[in-house]
Amino acid sequence: MLSNQYSIAEVREIIGAEGEIVKEDIISILLTDSRRINNAAEGLFFALSGRRNGHEFIAEAYSAGVRNFVVKEGPEIKLPDANFLIVIDVLAALQTLAIHHRSRFNLDVIGITGSNGKTIVKEWLYQLMSADKIIVRNPKSYNSQIGVPLSVWQITDRANLGIFEAGISLPGEMDTLEAIIKPNVGVLTHLGSAHAEGFENDREKVLEKLKLFKHCTLLIHNYDQLVAYKADIPATTTFTWSRNFNQADLYVFSETIIKKNYYLRARYKGDEIECLIPFLDQASVENAIVCWATLLAIGYSAGEADDRLEHLNPVSMRLELKTGINDCSVIDDSYNSDLQSLEIALNFLNQQNQHSKKTLVLSDIFQSGLPDDVLYKQVAELIKSKKVDKFIGVGEALLARAAYFDLPETYFYTDTTELLNNLLTLGFKSETILIKGSRSFEFERVSRALVQKTHETVMEINLNAMLNNLNYYKAKLKPGVKLMAMVKAFSYGSGTFELANMLQYNKVDYLAVAYTDEGISLRQAGINMPIMVLNAEQSAFDKLIEFKLEPVLYSFGLFDDFIKYVQQHGVLNYPAHLKIDTGMHRLGFVPFDIDLLRELLEENKYLRIVSIFSHLAASEAAAHDDFTKEQLSRFEKATQELEECLGYKVIKHLLNTSGITRWPNAQFDMVRLGIGLYGIDAAVDPIDTSLQPITSLKTSISQVKKIAAGETVGYGRKGVMLKDGAIATVRIGYADGYLRAFGNGVGNMLIKGVLVPTIGNVSMDMCMIDVSGVDAKEGDEVIVFNEQHRIEELATQIGTIPYEILTNISQRVKRVYFYE
Ligand SMILES: *Cc1c(COP(=O)(O)O)cnc(C)c1O
Numbered sequence: 001m002l003s004n005q006y007s008i009a010e011v012r013e014i015i016g017a018e019g020e021i022v023k024e025d026i027i028s029i030l031l032t033d034s035r036r037i038n039n040a041a042e043g044l045f046f047a048l049s050g051r052r053n054g055h056e057f058i059a060e061a062y063s064a065g066v067r068n069f070v071v072k073e074g075p076e077i078k079l080p081d082a083n084f085l086i087v088i089d090v091l092a093a094l095q096t097l098a099i100h101h102r103s104r105f106n107l108d109v110i111g112i113t114g115s116n117g118k119t120i121v122k123e124w125l126y127q128l129m130s131a132d133k134i135i136v137r138n139p140k141s142y143n144s145q146i147g148v149p150l151s152v153w154q155i156t157d158r159a160n161l162g163i164f165e166a167g168i169s170l171p172g173e174m175d176t177l178e179a180i181i182k183p184n185v186g187v188l189t190h191l192g193s194a195h196a197e198g199f200e201n202d203r204e205k206v207l208e209k210l211k212l213f214k215h216c217t218l219l220i221h222n223y224d225q226l227v228a229y230k231a232d233i234p235a236t237t238t239f240t241w242s243r244n245f246n247q248a249d250l251y252v253f254s255e256t257i258i259k260k261n262y263y264l265r266a267r268y269k270g271d272e273i274e275c276l277i278p279f280l281d282q283a284s285v286e287n288a289i290v291c292w293a294t295l296l297a298i299g300y301s302a303g304e305a306d307d308r309l310e311h312l313n314p315v316s317m318r319l320e321l322k323t324g325i326n327d328c329s330v331i332d333d334s335y336n337s338d339l340q341s342l343e344i345a346l347n348f349l350n351q352q353n354q355h356s357k358k359t360l361v362l363s364d365i366f367q368s369g370l371p372d373d374v375l376y377k378q379v380a381e382l383i384k385s386k387k388v389d390k391f392i393g394v395g396e397a398l399l400a401r402a403a404y405f406d407l408p409e410t411y412f413y414t415d416t417t418e419l420l421n422n423l424l425t426l427g428f429k430s431e432t433i434l435i436k437g438s439r440s441f442e443f444e445r446v447s448r449a450l451v452q453k454t455h456e457t458v459m460e461i462n463l464n465a466m467l468n469n470l471n472y473y474k475a476k477l478k479p480g481v482k483l484m485a486m487v488k489a490f491s492y493g494s495g496t497f498e499l500a501n502m503l504q505y506n507k508v509d510y511l512a513v514a515y516t517d518e519g520i521s522l523r524q525a526g527i528n529m530p531i532m533v534l535n536a537e538q539s540a541f542d543k544l545i546e547f548k549l550e551p552v553l554y555s556f557g558l559f560d561d562f563i564k565y566v567q568q569h570g571v572l573n574y575p576a577h578l579k580i581d582t583g584m585h586r587l588g589f590v591p592f593d594i595d596l597l598r599e600l601l602e603e604n605k606y607l608r609i610v611s612i613f614s615h616l617a618a619s620e621a622a623a624h625d626d627f628t629k630e631q632l633s634r635f636e637k638a639t640q641e642l643e644e645c646l647g648y649k650v651i652k653h654l655l656n657t658s659g660i661t662r663w664p665n666a667q668f669d670m671v672r673l674g675i676g677l678y679g680i681d682a683a684v685d686p687i688d689t690s691l692q693p694i695t696s697l698k699t700s701i702s703q704v705k706k707i708a709a710g711e712t713v714g715y716g717r718k719g720v721m722l723k724d725g726a727i728a729t730v731r732i733g734y735a736d737g738y739l740r741a742f743g744n745g746v747g748n749m750l751i752k753g754v755l756v757p758t759i760g761n762v763s764m765d766m767c768m769i770d771v772s773g774v775d776a777k778e779g780d781e782v783i784v785f786n787e788q789h790r791i792e793e794l795a796t797q798i799g800t801i802p803y804e805i806l807t808n809i810s811q812r813v814k815r816v817y818f819y820e
Contacts, residue, residue: 002028002156003104003105003156003157003158004028004101004153004154004155004156005026005027005028005042006026006027006028007024007025007026007027008021008023008024008025008026008027008044008068008083008085009021009024011027011044011068011085011097012085014096014097014100015070015085015087015093015096015097016087016096017070017085017086017087017093018085018086018087019083019084019085019086020083021083022081022082022083023067023081023083025042025067025068025083026042027042027043027044027068028042029042029043029044030043030044030046030094030097030149030150030153031043031044031045031046031061031066032045032046032048032094032146032150033057034057034058034060034061034064035060035347035505036347037061037064037065037066038343038382038385038386039381039385040061040064040065040066040067041065041067043061043065043066043068044066044068044069044070045058045061045066045068045069045070046069046070046090046091046093046094047069047070047071047072047090048090048091048094048146049072049090055071055072055073058071058079059079062079062082066082067081067082067083068082068083068085069082069083069084069085070085070087070090070093070094071084071085071086071087071090072086072087072088072089072090073086091145091146094146094149095145095149095176095179095180097149097153098148098149098150098152098153098180099179099180101152101153101155102152102155102180102181102182103182105155105157105159107155107159107160107161107162108160108161108162108184108185109161109162109163109164109181109182109183109184109185110125110161110162110163110164110183110185110186110187110294111164111165111166111178111181111183111185111186111187111212111213111216112125112163112164112165112166112186112187112188112189113165113166113167113168113174113186113187113188113189113209113212114187114188114189114190114191114209115189115190115191115192116189116190116192116283117189117190117283117286117287117290118141118143118165118166118167118189119140119141119143119165119315119317120284120287120315121165121187121189121287121290121291121294122137122138122163122164122165123137123315123317123336124287124288124291124312124315125163125187125291125294126163127312127313128291128295128308128309128312129161129295130367131308131367133160133161134158134159134160134161134367134369135159135160135161135162135163135367135369136151136154136155136156136159136161136162136163137151137162137163137164138151138163138164138165139151139154139340139341139343139344140317140341140344140820141165141167141317141820143164143165143166143167144167145173145176145177148164148166148177148180148181149180151164152164152180152181154340158369158370159369162181162183164181164183166178166181166212168208168209169198170198170199171198171199171204171208172208173208174208174209174211174212175211177212178211178212178214178215181212182215183212183213183215183216184215184216184217184218185216185217185218185219185220185294185297185298186212186213186216186218186219186220186221186235187219187220187221187290187294188209188210188213188219188220188221188222188225188226189287189290190222190225190283190286190287190290191206191209191225203228206226206229206232207229207232210229210232210233210234211234213233213234213235214234215234216234216235216236217235217236217237218235218236218237218238218239218297218298219233219234219235219237219238219239220238220239220240220241220290220293220294220297221233221238221239221240221241222240222241222242222290223240223241223242223244223245223248224242224243224244224245239293239294239296239297240293241266241289241290241292241293243255246267249268249269249293249296249297250266250267250268250289250292250293250296251266251267251268252264252265252266252289253265253266253267254266255285257280258276260278260280261276261277261278261280261310262276262277262278262279262280262285262288263275263276263277264276264277264285264289264292268296268302271302273302273306274306275288275292275305275306275309275310276306276309276310277309277310277312278310278311278312279312279314288309288312291309291312292305292309295308295309313335313336313439314335315335315336316333316335316336317820318333318818318819318820319331319332319333319344319345319348319818319819319820320332320333320816320817320818320819321348321352321463321498321816321817321818321819322447322451322452322814322816322817323451323452323814323815324428324433324450324451324452325428325450325451325452326428326429326430327355327429327430328355328428328429328430328431328432328433328450329352329354329355329431329432329433330432330433330435330447330450330451331345331348331349331352331432331433331434331435332435332447332451333345333434333435333436334435334436334437334443334444334446334447335437335439336438336439337362337363337365337366337436337437337438338365338367338368339365339368339375339378339379339382341436342362342365342379342382342436343382345434345436346360346382346383346386346388346434347386348434348819349386349388349432349434350386350387351501351502351505352432352501352526353497353501353504353525353526353527353528354432354497354501354525354526355430355431355432355526356526357389357390357430357431357432358386358387358388358389358390358431358432358434359388359389359390359391359392359428359431359432359433359434360383360388360390360391360392360433360434360436361392361394361419361433361434361435361436361437361443361446362379362383362391362392362393362394362398362436362437363393363394363395363398363416363436363437363438363441363443364394364395364396364397364398364438364441365379365397365438366438366440372397372401373401376397376398376401376404377404379404380401380404380405380406383405383407384405384406384407388407389407389408389409389431390407390408390409390410390411390431391405391407391409391410391411392410392411392412392413392419392426393405393410393411393412393413394412394413394414394415394416394418394419394437394441395414395415395441396414398412399412399413399414411426415441416437416441416442416443416445416446419446420445420446420449423446423449423450428450433450435447435450452814456699456700456731457697457698457699457700457731457732457736457813457814458697458698458699458813458814458815458816459493459494459695459696459697459698459809459813459814459815459816460695460696460697460698460815460816460817460818461494461495461498461499461694461695461815461816461817461818462692462694462695462696462818462820463498463499463502463694463817463818463819464819464820465679465692465693465694466499466502466677466678466679466694467502467506468690468691468692469676469677469678469679469691469692469694470483470485470503470506470508470673470677472676472690472691473657473660473671473673473676473677476660476661476664477660477667477671478664478667480669481667481668481669481670481671482509482510482651482653482669482670482671483508483509483510483670483671483673484508484509484510484511484512484532484653484670484671484672484673485503485508485510485511485512485673485674485677486511486512486656486672486673486674486677487499487500487503487511487512487513487518487522488512488513488514488515488518488534488674489514489518489807490518490807490811491678492674492675492677492678492803492806492807493695493737493806493807493808493809494678494694494695494806494815495815495817496518496521496522496525497521497522497525497526497527498815498817499677500522500525500527501525501526501527504527504528504529508529509529509530509670510529510530510531510532510670511527511529511530511531511532512531512532512533512534512672513531513532513533513534514533514534514535515533515534515535515536515537516533516536516537516540516543516544516547516549517540518533519531519533519544519547519549520543520547520549523547523548523549530550530575530610531548531549531550532549532550532551532552532577532611533549533550533551533552534552534587535552535587536549536551536552536558536562538558538561538562541561541562541565545565545566545569545571545574550575550576550577550610551576551577552576552577552578552579552587553576553577553578553579553607554578554579554581554587554588554589555587555589556589556593556596556597556600559597559600562576562607563604563606563607566606566607567606571606572605572606573605573606573607573608574606574607574608575607575608575610576607576608576609576610577609577610577611577612577613578597578609578611578612578613578642579612579613579614579615580594580612580613580614580634580635580638580639581614582614582615582630582631582632582634582635582638583617583627583630583631583634584614584615584616584617584631585617586615588614588615589638591634591637591638594638594641594642597642598641598642598645601642601645601646602645609642609646609650610650610651611650611651611652611653611669611670612638612639612642612643612650612651612652612653613652613653613654613670613672614631614634614635614638614654615654615656616628616631616654616655616656616659616663617631619655619656619657619658619659619662619663619683620658620661620662620681620682620683628663631654632654632663632666635652635654639652639668651668651669651670652668652669652670653668653669653670653671653672654666654668654671655667655668655671655672656671656672656673656674657673657674657675657676657677657680657681657683658676658681658682658683659671660673660676661676661681661683661684662683675802675803675806676691677694678693678694678695678806679691679692679693679694679695680693680791680792680802680806686790686792692787693785693786693787693790693791695785695791695806696783696785696786696787697732697783697784697785697786697809697813698781698782698783698784698786699730699731699732699749699781699782699784700730700731700779700780700781700782701728701729701730701731701751701776701777701778701779701780701782702729702730702731702766702778703728703729703778704726704727704728704729704771704776704777704778705726705727706724706725706726707721707724707725707726707727708721708724709721709722709723709724709725712760713727713759713760713768714743714759714760714761714763714767714768715760715761715763716761717760718743718744718760718761719743719744719759719760719761719768721759721770723772724772725770725771725772725773726770726771726772726774726776727759727768727769727770727771727772728751728768728769728771728776728780728782729766729767729768730749730766730767730768730769730782731765731766732765732766732767732784733762733763733764733765733766733767734762734763734764735764735765735810735812736765736809736810736812736813737805737808737809737810737813738762738767738784739762739798739808740761740762741798741799742758742762742767742794742797742798743758743760743761743762743767744758744759744760744761745757745758745759745770746758746797746798747794747797747798748769748789748797749769749782749783749784749789750782750783750786750788750789751769751771751774751776751780751781751782751783752774752775752776752780754774755789756769756770756771756774757769757770758770769782785805791805791806
């Protein structure tokens with residue numbers, strides 16, 4: 001058997017499970033997500049119960065071919081021919097199995113923790129040492145209680161170095177991660193002072209982190225960060241670096257910038273050594289010093305370390321989804337390539353439903369530790385299982401193995417230039433294209449050719465943050481309460497199918513849009529989950545029904561028209577929703593209407609009322625809580641009366657975002673989550689980092705000029721320079737959604753971490769900011785809003801609400817979606 005294969009009987013023994021073994025299977029793959037199953041035949045599915053009960057997903061995994069399960073209780077439905085290992089704690093079983101697996105290998109393992117930089121340091125150490133080591137490491141930032149066991153499981157007897165990062169958020173978590181990783185070398189990255197949830201104070205948090213090193217023989221750390229913890233350092237030997245303490249093992253005493261490189265000089269073992277780093281920002285420099293110290297500490301010579309650091313590449317953990325040419329979508333992952341990250345990227349490709357055709361552009365993969373024949377057979381299998389339609393392989397190794405790839409369409413080229421020369425013959429049209437390449441193939445040239453060009457103002461949407469927000473609210477829901485996601489108005493300005501794909505994939509129960517057209521676009525992009533239309537126009541009933549959209553009926557006029565329409569078209573039991581006006585006084589049947597509505601409902605066979613709902617007028621405001629309570633009781637009364645006459649159960653729902661936060665007892669059967677998904681909630685303090693802004697708006701400088709005191713700037717000469725200084729013209733104006741109200745110093749933007757005010761009136765396509773005293777150059781990035789400079793702040797500046805800022809960003813601003 002291979003070193004990561006186990007018989008199911010062995011697994012049962014290792015994790016101490018109950019349950020009968022009905023068939024002898026070999027497992028080699030650990031699965032925790034029923035949507036991402038590959039090699040099901042050798043898969044062992046752990047039914048983890050977290051926010052979603054893992055047991056619900058057993059059936060899904062079973063139908064994907066999985067026959068081995070670790071569960072907390074036996075399945076309710078009997079599934080033939082499957083082994084169920086029953087344990088008290090499924091997560092603990094996963095961890096125990098990983099601990100056992102780790103204990104079988106006697107390789108060097110570097111364990112990394114810290115507040116910032118863990119993933120970068122891990123990826124860089126991998127880059128720096130993969131020329132002479134076969135390395136296993138966490139895929140992306142799989143550093144949690146689940147991610148670490150899955151990462152360590154990748155160790156096989158071929159590997160001779162492990163590099164694993166560990167992240168914690170609660171006291172007590174590190175002991176488990178230490179037991180799984182069992183590092184003999186420790187690396188501590190930057191320690192932030194940000195207060196972490198779950199910890200009393202910084203000291204408690206640092207001590208928890210240090211537990212990772214309790215069996216290390218060597219710990220690499222910044223001397224200054226641990227001055228107060230000298231007595232608590234568990235490792236037997238330390239290698240310290242410092243910019244202040246000249247007795248540190250690596251004392252960095254000089255830092256200068258030479259031709260866009262960062263030049264460091266240091267004292268090491270009595271000698272003066274140097275190192276050139278191709279990055280200038282402080283976080284990268286610090287991470288690179290950590291890597292430098294690590295290389296030296298584990299025995300690389302100073303010359304070797306310098307050589308390697310000079311060739312560090314940026315780490316992009318992001319998968320970016322962009323609008324491509326000819327109605328294509330492009331997923332840009334052109335910075336690195338290995339089997340694990342290919343799988344992650346293919347999963348993301350599979351989440352996309354907007355085009356039926358899926359295309360992969362892939363380069364040769366280096367340093368996999370596998371013989372090429374084995375590697376590319378696995379690649380071909382993986383690609384086939386992920387249902388790629390069109391495959392474009394670039395590189396000699398792939399070209400030589402073209403025969404492995406049995407797909408509808410395949411093309412092979414020796415190098416990137418040859419691909420680019422043939423790009424037009426590939427006929428890209430209405431497809432989703434994943435671009436995945438090793439650094440040396442320079443696939444950014446491919447992505448540049450395939451991504452639609454627009455002006456340089458970009459709104460970035462962080463899909464991970466959105467998922468975080470979704471889970472934040474899900475965790476507040478009582479068991480069984482459904483969730484409707486409000487994606488009206490271009491998903492509050494953030495996109496259409498891109499977000500809906502994510503929501504559908506994450507099993508939200510319902511979507512809601514404002515108008516029929518919006519629903520049609522979602523259907524055309526492959527969204528097949530139920531969609532409610534808040535404001536269905538009479539003129540579009542045909543489309544509504546054609547695209548299986550569900551109208552909200554809010555008045556007798558609309559009710560009659562819709563019934564007439566379905567009657568004439570011979571439709572029965574068409575799903576519809578009723579809206580009750582309990583005090584908002586916008587749309588809806590008022591309490592006085594209920595009796596008549598009951599009569600109409602009683603005799604009708606054309607409609608099936610799926611849900612009844614109402615909307616709160618001031619769910620966020622304590623000052624109106626009495627009124628909210630009144631709305632609540634009106635809603636209860638109305639729904640009770642209507643349900644009685646319908647004779648069947650309907651879904652009742654009342655709460656929007658702030659309602660979910662403030663009115664836990666009014667969840668009824670479903671809630672309607674809107675702006676909270678986008679990271680904003682008037683009832684949650686913006687300082688609370690558990691809710692994350694998902695959008696940032698970035699632009700850039702077209703020109704910088706010096707302006708003397710007394711001169712004026714912009715239309716109407718409204719901006720007056722009070723002192724000699726400089727202004728920058730940036731590529732955003734009111735036509736992009738940066739409203740005129742922000743002009744004349746009311747609004748501000750972030751440049752190189754500094755907030756600078758606008759000066760003069762905002763023009764249609766651009767505006768001016770006062771950059772006096774700031775090192776600003778043409779082409780520099782300027783942040784209009786992001787997680788530091790928040791939308792809430794902008795809203796306050798011009799006396800509006802975040803909803804309006806978000807939905808005003810015009811369609812000409814390019815949206816880029818990323819997934820880390
Ligand atoms: C927009 C909307 C919501 C969502 O409100 P948020 O405050 O954004 O959560 C909920 N219900 C209805 C009827 C809406 O129109």
